[in-house]
Amino acid sequence: MSKAAITGIHGYVPDYVLTNAELERMVDTNDEWITSRTGIKERRILKGEGLGSSHMGAKAVAGLLEKTNTKPEEVDLLICATTTPDYVFPCTANLICDMVGIRNIGSFDIQAACSGFLYALTIGTQFIEAGRYKKVIVVGADKMSAITNYTDRTTCILFGDGAGAVMLEPNDEGFGVLDSIIKSDGTGQHHLFQKAGGSRYPPTHETVEKRWHYVYQDGPSVFKFAVKNMADVSAEIMERNHLTGADVAWLVPHQANKRIIDATAHRMGIETDKVMININKYGNTTAATIPLCLFDYESQLKKGDNLVLAAFGGGFTWGAAYVKWAY
Ligand code: UT7
Numbered sequence: 001m002s003k004a005a006i007t008g009i010h011g012y013v014p015d016y017v018l019t020n021a022e023l024e025r026m027v028d029t030n031d032e033w034i035t036s037r038t039g040i041k042e043r044r045i046l047k048g049e050g051l052g053s054s055h056m057g058a059k060a061v062a063g064l065l066e067k068t069n070t071k072p073e074e075v076d077l078l079i080c081a082t083t084t085p086d087y088v089f090p091c092t093a094n095l096i097c098d099m100v101g102i103r104n105i106g107s108f109d110i111q112a113a114c115s116g117f118l119y120a121l122t123i124g125t126q127f128i129e130a131g132r133y134k135k136v137i138v139v140g141a142d143k144m145s146a147i148t149n150y151t152d153r154t155t156c157i158l159f160g161d162g163a164g165a166v167m168l169e170p171n172d173e174g175f176g177v178l179d180s181i182i183k184s185d186g187t188g189q190h191h192l193f194q195k196a197g198g199s200r201y202p203p204t205h206e207t208v209e210k211r212w213h214y215v216y217q218d219g220p221s222v223f224k225f226a227v228k229n230m231a232d233v234s235a236e237i238m239e240r241n242h243l244t245g246a247d248v249a250w251l252v253p254h255q256a257n258k259r260i261i262d263a264t265a266h267r268m269g270i271e272t273d274k275v276m277i278n279i280n281k282y283g284n285t286t287a288a289t290i291p292l293c294l295f296d297y298e299s300q301l302k303k304g305d306n307l308v309l310a311a312f313g314g315g316f317t318w319g320a321a322y323v324k325w326a327y
Pocket of ligand 1: 029030033034038153154157218219220221223256257313314
């Protein structure tokens with residue numbers, strides 16, 4: 001059975017830089033608190049009327065097609081992980097395909113909050129392993145600024161906007177996504193969620209006044225679950241693939257909080273210089289954090305490197321993937 005190898009990666013972040021200094025002028029916060037508690041220095045914000053997550057996803061996919069010399073008509077499937085779709089429907093994957101000229105193939109969204117990219121990667125991998133498709137694009141794109149309350153200091157310092165995309169292709173030489181684990185526990189639903197805008201609480205004047213269309217997060221509770229579950233699932237995937245910390249070239253963690261990342265790396269026995277970090281530049285871009293890390297570190301990756309991807313997010317959802325880098 002062929003494995004699904006990542007054969008290309010591209011990322012996109014918008015130009016506008018929202019710094020900790022600017023946030024200090026918006027809410028009662030300070031650079032020292034944000035930096036020491038989260039590791040974030042700045043994040044990117046998508047400005048411009050009528051631009052949603054698809055705008056950034058399409059930029060990432062267009063760059064990916066160019067880099068991998070792929071014509072739109074060669075793509076077999078596109079999956080987009082997002083928690084901030086442009087519309088309730090149609091899905092953002094359909095819009096991205098339209099923007100980059102991909103027609104007449106299947107495309108759909110996956111919603112698993114900050115674990116969305118790992119979920120979408122796991123799903124995309126199945127189509128390649130089954131022999132059904134030869135080129136699958138997996139995108140993570142989130143415009144978190146659309147659902148962030150910039151009067152709430154506990155959440156507005158965390159999030160940013162961005163997108164990343166990978167190409168998956170069959171590989172028979174032992175490279176690619178060799179294993180993955182995805183998990184969920186819906187009992188965490190009220191610790192991290194957007195209350196209104198779905199079918200349970202459709203938009204009304206009241207839901208807007210109550211600010212139910214923004215991210216709500218009980219930070220300390222989520223922190224505890226995130227530290228435990230991201231570390232547990234990373235250890236689990238290492239154990240079942242007989243990997244020690246020394247075998248892992250890179251940990252590619254979801255970028256929610258530098259302290260959660262450090263705890264996960266410590267549990268895995270991985271030195272800090274083998275951990276991909278860009279939370280300082282982008283904050284938490286939800287489904288885009290992992291592909292944006294791969295994009296930023298692409299030039300440092302070597303064929304055969306063992307990567308462990310790990311994420312935790314709303315739902316709760318979490319998971320890990322073991323990837324042997326293919327180029
Ligand atoms: O990506 C999806 C999953 N999400 C996560 O994994 C996020 C998990 N949670 C976290 O990363 C952390 O809980 C936060 C970064 C959100 C918060 O850090 P914390 O160390 O858990 O802080 P806290 O919420 O316990 O707040 C500590 C203090 C409080 O003040 P008092 O009650 O001690 O006086 C807060 O009011 O810090 C205060 N505080 C702030 N102060 C300055 C909260 N936000 C801020 C702020 N600036 N922005």
